[in-house]
Amino acid sequence: MYKKCFIAGLPSAGKTTFLAALWNLINHDSDAKLKLNKIENGQYLASLSNKWANMEPLERTVPSGEQANISIKLELPNKTTFDLQLPDLSGETFQSQYEMREISEEVMKYIEDANAVLFFINVNSIKLLGLISEQTLLRSSTPTTNNDIVNRNPKEDDPIQIQVIELLQFILFIRKNKMLKIGFMFSAWDLIKSNLNDIKPEQFLEKQMNMLWQFCQSNDDIIKYQTWGISAQGCSFNEKDLLLDKEYPYERIFVEGNGGYQGCDLTLPLYLLMGDMK
């Protein structure tokens, strides 16, 4: 049985860190929902996982270094096995789709065939809308005129939620509005938990990316989504000594779902998203 999961996200969204942590988890954690059945083509993931285990920064995936053919054989609790394809594409690839309005035929094929999409969003990259007209007090106290012309740079200036919505519209367009199962993976979730301890991933989506939330709510006939908060790295590299003390590297992973799940099982979003695998 083959299952394909398309992994999407803008640069620094945590896609590669997720894959590195996932590999470590499925190799070592007996409690994970999905387990590694057999190593076949695991060289790339094993290399990532080694660095991740030592808390070494992972190199950013550039378009020329994309790994489109990652496939792992996984085992369900009932011992059924299946092959899961998880291409590791560069964030620039997605940014380019937004800005240049074109997509490679190879990526398009992955999207067409995908059973589900994991869409990574770094919580640090989200900025709330700031309008000049709402800064009247600031303006009146600083009457200087700013003569510097700033040209719009879409990939940096356009809100993250707009770029995500556009990429989702592309996915729906390519799939001809075929039902899309999607998991929004809010990475660097440990930063959110340290500031807003009680907030759930779904509440975060509604509060911080409301237009994206509206988009999902109003298109529930073609989008079924889940929200997850994940910290695949565990914390910032400045605090790595704390995490290196843990007995098993995978114990540093933190995953939070809306159903109250809190733990380290990164396979849970995959398991729940991929649907019926009997």
Place this chain on the structure above:
Amino acid sequence: MENNNTEAKVPTLEVEQSSDIDKLINDDIETSDSDVIVEEDGRSGFVKLPHGLALTVAETYPITASEVSKTIILIGPFDSGKTTIETTIYQLFQRKPFAGLYFAGSQSLFGYEERSFYTRLESKKETATTPRTSRFADEIFLHLKLYDNTTKTKTNYLFGDISGEEIYSHLGNVETICEKMPYLKSVDSYVFILDGKQLADKNKSNGAIDQAYNMARTIFDAKLYSSSTRVQVLISKYDILKKNDDANLEATIDKRLQCIVDLLKKYVSEVTVHKVAAMPELGDFEVGYGLEELLSTWNKAHSDNQVVESYTIDCKLNSEFNKLIYKM
């Protein structure tokens, strides 16, 4: 202003020098939509994605033919705030549902972003501004799909971003407006915009009202409407009008506007007056003042009395083609 940068595939606002700041603040720059749609063959192994900019009339056909749609045309002179009204509605959806409606998609996200940038802090501007709509641009429709959580229906809104100079070049000329803008016949709502800044200036106020009156008359005498067409007479930049010290000014203007309303009611039954401050300069008004009511007016279901009785069909119509009878 023309865009000479033919190599650029992404839209850029045409401001190259610091000296252009005055034009920016005066709402006097053009979008480059017409140059942005790359006509050249795509790269080998790559497939073109939807351009995301404003749509041409032809590009709206797949939407209007297959889904519930409303076409809104905003008519007003140069710098009267047409684009600002459109982009502010879009931007307010980025924060929360607006007027009881949810954002459900857009084929013009990139175009909206291009037009919204200079109203945001990221632009590092002191004053919010929006690009001037190019007079000869074919890409005039900004698209929003909105979901009504009460009725559980989605409606496509197509906002006609027609340049002030273009439509006012047909002022008083029924023949040319019919020839150049035949698509206006199927418009759901006309919004006649009177610039609050001009209304606040007694040297310009009368001219502004006369111009709107004559423009409305031109369009309706050209029969570019249907029995279900709605009209909104709108004062933009209402914050500036309110700043005026003349206590009688607004009452005088209201009286003059009533003349426009009376004229329009000879043609269509639903005519409303709106006062809007989309991106206000003063602290007394919130961003988007008056826009919620405006959007609700567009979204309101048509009353039955707008349908000619002899055309009433005694069964539920599902196809958009059959529903055309109600727009005739």
